[in-house]
Amino acid sequence: xxxxxxxxxxxxxxxxxxxxxxxxxxGGAKLALGLSRLLAPDQLSIVCNTGDDFDxxxxxxxxDLDTVMYTLAGRNNVEQGWGxxxxxxxxxxxxxxxxxxxxxxxxxxxxGTHLARSEWxxxxxxxxxxxxxxxxxxxxxxxxxxxxxxxxxxxxxxxxGALSFQHYFVREQxxxxxxxxxxxxxxxxxxxxxxxxxxxxxxxAAIVICPSNPFVSVDPILNVPGVRAALxxxxxxxxxxxxIVGGIAIKGPTAKMMAELNMPSSAAAVAAHYxxxxxxFIVDETDAGEAERIAASGVSVRVAQTVMKxxxxxxMLAAEALRFAAAF
Amino acid sequence: xxxxxxxxxxxxxxxxxxxxxxxxxxGGAKLALGLSRLLAPDQLSIVCNTGDDFDxxxxxxxxDLDTVMYTLAGRNNVEQGWGxxxxxxxxxxxxxxxxxxxxxxxxxxxxGTHLARSEWxxxxxxxxxxxxxxxxxxxxxxxxxxxxxxxxxxxxxxxxGALSFQHYFVREQxxxxxxxxxxxxxxxxxxxxxxxxxxxxxxxAAIVICPSNPFVSVDPILNVPGVRAALxxxxxxxxxxxxIVGGIAIKGPTAKMMAELNMPSSAAAVAAHYxxxxxxFIVDETDAGEAERIAASGVSVRVAQTVMKxxxxxxMLAAEALRFAAAF
Numbered sequence: 001x002x003x004x005x006x007x008x009x010x011x012x013x014x015x016x017x018x019x020x021x022x023x024x025x026x027g028g029a030k031l032a033l034g035l036s037r038l039l040a041p042d043q044l045s046i047v048c049n050t051g052d053d054f055d056x057x058x059x060x061x062x063x064d065l066d067t068v069m070y071t072l073a074g075r076n077n078v079e080q081g082w083g084x085x086x087x088x089x090x091x092x093x094x095x096x097x098x099x100x101x102x103x104x105x106x107x108x109x110x111x112g113t114h115l116a117r118s119e120w121x122x123x124x125x126x127x128x129x130x131x132x133x134x135x136x137x138x139x140x141x142x143x144x145x146x147x148x149x150x151x152x153x154x155x156x157x158x159x160x161g162a163l164s165f166q167h168y169f170v171r172e173q174x175x176x177x178x179x180x181x182x183x184x185x186x187x188x189x190x191x192x193x194x195x196x197x198x199x200x201x202x203x204x205a206a207i208v209i210c211p212s213n214p215f216v217s218v219d220p221i222l223n224v225p226g227v228r229a230a231l232x233x234x235x236x237x238x239x240x241x242x243x244i245v246g247g248i249a250i251k252g253p254t255a256k257m258m259a260e261l262n263m264p265s266s267a268a269a270v271a272a273h274y275x276x277x278x279x280x281f282i283v284d285e286t287d288a289g290e291a292e293r294i295a296a297s298g299v300s301v302r303v304a305q306t307v308m309k310x311x312x313x314x315x316m317l318a319a320e321a322l323r324f325a326a327a328f
Numbered sequence: 329x330x331x332x333x334x335x336x337x338x339x340x341x342x343x344x345x346x347x348x349x350x351x352x353x354x355g356g357a358k359l360a361l362g363l364s365r366l367l368a369p370d371q372l373s374i375v376c377n378t379g380d381d382f383d384x385x386x387x388x389x390x391x392d393l394d395t396v397m398y399t400l401a402g403r404n405n406v407e408q409g410w411g412x413x414x415x416x417x418x419x420x421x422x423x424x425x426x427x428x429x430x431x432x433x434x435x436x437x438x439x440g441t442h443l444a445r446s447e448w449x450x451x452x453x454x455x456x457x458x459x460x461x462x463x464x465x466x467x468x469x470x471x472x473x474x475x476x477x478x479x480x481x482x483x484x485x486x487x488x489g490a491l492s493f494q495h496y497f498v499r500e501q502x503x504x505x506x507x508x509x510x511x512x513x514x515x516x517x518x519x520x521x522x523x524x525x526x527x528x529x530x531x532x533a534a535i536v537i538c539p540s541n542p543f544v545s546v547d548p549i550l551n552v553p554g555v556r557a558a559l560x561x562x563x564x565x566x567x568x569x570x571x572i573v574g575g576i577a578i579k580g581p582t583a584k585m586m587a588e589l590n591m592p593s594s595a596a597a598v599a600a601h602y603x604x605x606x607x608x609f610i611v612d613e614t615d616a617g618e619a620e621r622i623a624a625s626g627v628s629v630r631v632a633q634t635v636m637k638x639x640x641x642x643x644m645l646a647a648e649a650l651r652f653a654a655a656f
Contacts (some may be wrong), residue, residue: 058386058450090416094440096565100447108436112422115385124388137426152407233361 012038012322017205020236021320025064026081026146026251027176029071030308031086034318036072041141046072047195049212050127051154051183051220052165053180056104057095059114060121065146066113073138074163075168081251084109103169103171129194143194147221150189154216155182165216174253174304177260183220189223189241199227204236204245206325211243211306211318213254214273215261228277237279237328239321241306242267245277246286252308268294271301282306282317300328339364340650345533347373347650348526348564352545354409354579355571357399358636361645362646363536364400365639369469374400375523377540378455378474379482379511379548380493383424384432387442388449390495392545393459393474394441401466409579412437431499454519460506471522475549480605482544483510493544498518502581505588511548519552527555532564534653539571539634541582542601543589556605565607565656569634570595574614578635579640583586596622599629610634610645 013019019039019137022031023046048064055061070076070084078083086109094101106114113134120130126149135144156168158176168176179318191199198204212218216242222228231238247265249255255265262268267283268290274281278299284306285291291301307313341347347367351360351374360374378394383389398404398412405413415435424430434442441462448458456478463472484496486504494500496504519527540546550556559566575593577583583593591597595611596618602609606627611618612634619629632648635641 058446088416088418088436090436091419091440091443094437095443098440098444098462100440100444108416108418109422111439112419114427115419115423116426116428118386122482134426 011187011207013043016203017043018198018203019044019206019208019325020195020204021208021210021220022049022212022218023047023064023068023210024049024212025052025067025138028064028212028217029068029076030314031208031241031317031321032068033071033311034308034314035318035321036142037315038318038322041143041144045143045194045198047145047147047192047221049220050148050216050218051152051186052169053151054153054164054166056166057101057106058118059111059116060108061104061114061166062117062127062131062146064168065127065144067112068145069138069140072135072140072142072144075138083107083306095181104166105170113248124276129240130192135326145195147195147227148189148192148224150185152186152189152220152224153184154220155184156216157182164238169216169253174256176251178215178257179260181215181219183223186220186223187225189224191227191230195228196226199230199234202235204234204286206322207231207234207236207238208321208325209238209274209278211241211250211253213249214270215223215244215254215257218274222277224261231277238273238277239280239325240271240278240281241317241321242270242284242287244270244287245307266290271297271299279328282321282324340647341371341533344531345371346526346531347372347534347536347653348523348532349536349538350377350540350546350549351392351396352373352377352540353380353537356392356540356545357361357396358642359538359551359569359645359649360396361399361534361639362642362644363649364470365643366646366650367470369471372520373471373526375473375475375520375549377545377548378476379480379514379544380497381479382481382492385429385434385441386446387434387496388446389432389434389442389494390445390455390474390534392458393472394438396467397459397463397468397472400463400468400470400472403466407424411435432494433498435472437460442458454642456522461477473520473523475523475555476517476520476552478513480514480517480548480552481512482548483512484544485510489521497544497581502584506543506581506585507588509543509547509549514551515553516550517552518548519558521553524554524558527558527562530563534650535559535562535566536562536653537566537568537606537651539569539578541571541577541580541585542598543582543585546602550605553629565653566605567608567610567653568599568602568606569610569645569649570598570612570615572598573612573635594618599627600625607656610652 154165157179160176258265280300488504514530586593595615608628
């Protein structure tokens with residue numbers, strides 16, 4: 001994490017100003033990493049979807065928080081696209097030999113994270129407090145915030161019935177055709193305290209919706225009671241980066257879901273999905289042709305190179321988002 | 329497990345007859361292994377102490393059952409004296425780096441066992457059923473029975489207050505001076521069904537109390553309501569092998585406990601502790617001088633080589649115990 005120091009803060013934000021990023025897993029983590037290279041820990045907070053969280057083998061697993069945490073710690077497996085670099089599979093191999101469930105691929109080091117988190121949660125710590133401890137231990141100094149400390153579980157309604165998210169996503173490998181989504185527990189969930197306080201305070205310079213799945217990564221965050229209204233009320237511009245590029249998703253089932261939901265798999269459809277929540281929308285150069293149509297709905301559009309292959313790509317897109325936000 | 333086939337059954341037991349072994353962890357597992365080489369799976373059942381069982385990091389851990397299971401599977405770490413051969417420590421290293429508890433040394437493969445057991449128990453299976461599944465998966469065909477399917481927890485009363493057994497044994501490394509023991513939950517515990525049925529049936533040719541700690545390994549088994557009376561009522565002779573040799577324990581804190589409880593650390597004191605439950609007692613050659621005194625209390629005594637360094641030692645002591653039992 002030392003090959004690229006953050007640039008001096010004033011270049012990106014006015015003194016005392018902050019950026020709030022809303023993220024799911026892999027795609028969101030890439031942009032969050034880029035932002036973390038430009039902004040100091042007191043200038044950037046990253047709110048993660050927790051609708052994917054689930055209990056498995058007695059472990060509390062928070063895939064999006066962990067993906068962002070591992071990515072910011074420089075521990076993520078870049079080639080594989082998920083999990084930890086240098087991970088081993090001794091526990092799962094042993095479990096498999098005993099006839100246990102191995103469909104959710106838990107690496108040994110990752111299991112260490114889940115054991116620690118589960119134990120601390122059992123002792124009564126909040127998910128926020130646990131996430132802070134894990135982050136600090138891994139050297140992640142930017143605040144990672146769960147969208148809520150209350151449990152929310154995403155249910156995928158599909159042609160194979162209602163599936164819990166990880167059953168849909170990992171066990172069934174996104175094969176079922178989706179019909180809709182439900183976020184169990186969301187009615188009782190309160191926005192995480194720092195998240196709400198940032199939304200309601202006057203310090204935000206930008207709210208960045210990372211290029212994550214709109215339906216199962218971003219919508220759970222937006223649907224926590226009070227969040228949508230607070231986003232609308234916030235003076236900072238809300239900028240989203242399209243997760244759809246040239247009609248396909250860089251990662252994950254976004255495009256497939258859009259088709260199954262009878263929506264065009266396009267950046268414009270993502271913008272339409274977020275609707276009047278957005279002040280600005282960043283589309284990829286591939287989709288420059290959609291810019292005018294999206295702008296017609298009253299959203300400012302910026303065209304950028306959004307496919308983040310290298311660390312530089314991540315930082316450049318983060319810079320683009322910050323410049324875009326500064327223009328409002 | 330194929331280097332020494334069981335000898336033909338008739339040499340050791342009359343047709344239809346069975347042996348019941350009562351065991352704690354390491355010392356008991358050695359004799360249980362010896363017995364398993366002489367007796368077929370339908371001739372030997374091994375009942376294990378579950379008073380050491382505990383919940384740690386959300387895992388249900390059954391140290392004695394696992395030690396016997398790993399030993400019978402040929403997977404135990406002989407040099408180390410506990411745990412699995414070829415074990416790795418990736419999870420615990422990761423957990424330690426996150427600031428989690430690492431005082432209880434859980435290896436990666438061992439964690440696989442605990443995850444499987446904990447999950448199956450959560451789904452409502454009995455500890456007996458779970459132990460059967462684990463045993464079968466590891467190729468252990470002799471029945472391993474928990475003393476009870478109901479939870480019992482051994483508490484060590486010490487000069488440092490009441491300690492749960494693993495806190496005394498592992499975390500505090502047996503340093504506190506013991507004052508007494510308590511088996512929480514034992515009043516409500518029922519003997520495991522096959523265990524009770526063996527005790528009450530007419531098929532037993534011998535009941536062998538393995539050379540395990542009398543206070544924290546064997547006493548919990550004996551104190552399950554109904555067990556002591558059933559042992560006394562059983563027609564089969566009850567034979568114990570002394571865990572004390574020349575005043576010291578081959579493994580574990582037995583001798584230290586006896587001193588702290590103001591008992592002599594001797595084979596004779598172990599025999600006296602078991603009292604009229606015993607029909608026969610096997611002492612080591614080192615302790616041949618105590619034989620007469622023990623016999624004076626009405627217990628038959630046999631002197632044998634009881635220190636089990638090699639597999640042959642284990643088998644020879646098992647044979648000695650079977651011959652001794654056959655003489656009643």
